[in-house]
Amino acid sequence: MFFTSVELKDESLQCSDVIFATPHHITARILENSVTKSKIPVLEEMGSKIDKLCTDIGRMEYRSLIGIHSFYRGDRVPKDFTFAVMVDQPLIQMVFNRNSELSSPIEEGVQWVTVPVSAADEYLKMEDEEILQQLDKVLLQLWPENADVERIDHLIVRTPKATFAPTPGSAELRPNASFLGNNIAIAGCWTKTDWPSTMEGAVRSGLNAAAHILEIEWDSDKPWQQWPLRPQRGDAKWPTW
Numbered sequence: 001m002f003f004t005s006v007e008l009k010d011e012s013l014q015c016s017d018v019i020f021a022t023p024h025h026i027t028a029r030i031l032e033n034s035v036t037k038s039k040i041p042v043l044e045e046m047g048s049k050i051d052k053l054c055t056d057i058g059r060m061e062y063r064s065l066i067g068i069h070s071f072y073r074g075d076r077v078p079k080d081f082t083f084a085v086m087v088d089q090p091l092i093q094m095v096f097n098r099n100s101e102l103s104s105p106i107e108e109g110v111q112w113v114t115v116p117v118s119a120a121d122e123y124l125k126m127e128d129e130e131i132l133q134q135l136d137k138v139l140l141q142l143w144p145e146n147a148d149v150e151r152i153d154h155l156i157v158r159t160p161k162a163t164f165a166p167t168p169g170s171a172e173l174r175p176n177a178s179f180l181g182n183n184i185a186i187a188g189c190w191t192k193t194d195w196p197s198t199m200e201g202a203v204r205s206g207l208n209a210a211a212h213i214l215e216i217e218w219d220s221d222k223p224w225q226q227w228p229l230r231p232q233r234g235d236a237k238w239p240t241w
């Protein structure tokens with residue numbers, strides 16, 4: 001069976017199998033789209049399945065994330081600091097020195113400090129200035145001696161539908177990779193992985209989708225066949241800080 005699955009700007013890809021690996025709301029939008037249906041005729045035949053999937057997807061919840069990026073001329077946090085987790089800070093939950101992860105700074109003499117804010121729904125409307133004030137307050141408490149290091153730029157990234165929320169009862173809304181039948185698989189951290197919306201869940205979902213397309217049995221609690229060995233502490237490429 002051949003689908004015309006992907007229309008690119010200048011070409012259309014012919015393939016035998018399709019994996020939808022898009023976020024859940026995008027997957028629903030694509031599946032409900034009449035153009036997609038005309039490109040993948042088999043979707044027309046599974047109308048009720050698609051209706052159920054899209055209804056279930058519509059009942060799922062999301063959580064927001066905010067990424068705070070602050071750039072300094074000089075060291076606002078000590079050079080050898082990597083990251084810290086705050087116990088009593090609802091907004092500034094963690095502080096990362098991104099320079100410690102880079103082989104060279106993004107610009108000579110510039111330090112890049114970030115804060116990922118999880119479950120950030122209530123802060124989405126907060127102005128940049130207020131967010132930065134909260135960051136400054138925490139940095140001042142931790143490293144008052146560096147208070148005069150100048151911030152030269154910032155970027156606040158608000159992602160309202162960042163992660164699928166595995167709320168009580170949501171397990172029954174999550175489809176298996178094989179839900180739509182042969183030659184089509186669904187992947188993404190929101191599918192039935194038994195894991196929350198994480199990178200591990202996303203990897204599992206991809207393997208579930210691959211197993212479905214390859215028609216092999218895979219127990220997701222066991223390693224994938226011929227999976228590369230996990231990096232070990234002490235390996236030549238194991239990064240140290």
Ligand SMILES: Cc1cc2nc3c(=O)[nH]c(=O)nc-3n(C[C@H](O)[C@H](O)[C@H](O)COP(=O)(O)OP(=O)(O)OC[C@H]3O[C@@H](n4cnc5c(N)ncnc54)[C@H](O)[C@@H]3O)c2cc1C
Pocket residue numbers: 021022023026065066067116159162163187188189190197198199200202
């Ligand atoms: C800011 C942030 C921080 C996070 N931190 C962590 C963390 O520390 N640890 C952790 O485990 N997880 C974390 N997560 C969650 C984790 O990143 C996700 O659970 C995981 O990446 C989901 O993978 P996925 O493949 O399901 O979806 P995604 O990685 O979202 O991939 C979906 C893909 O679909 C593409 N796409 C979207 N629309 C279309 C379209 N119309 N057509 C074609 N393609 C489209 C997107 O470009 C994207 O490449 C974080 C998420 C965010 C947003």
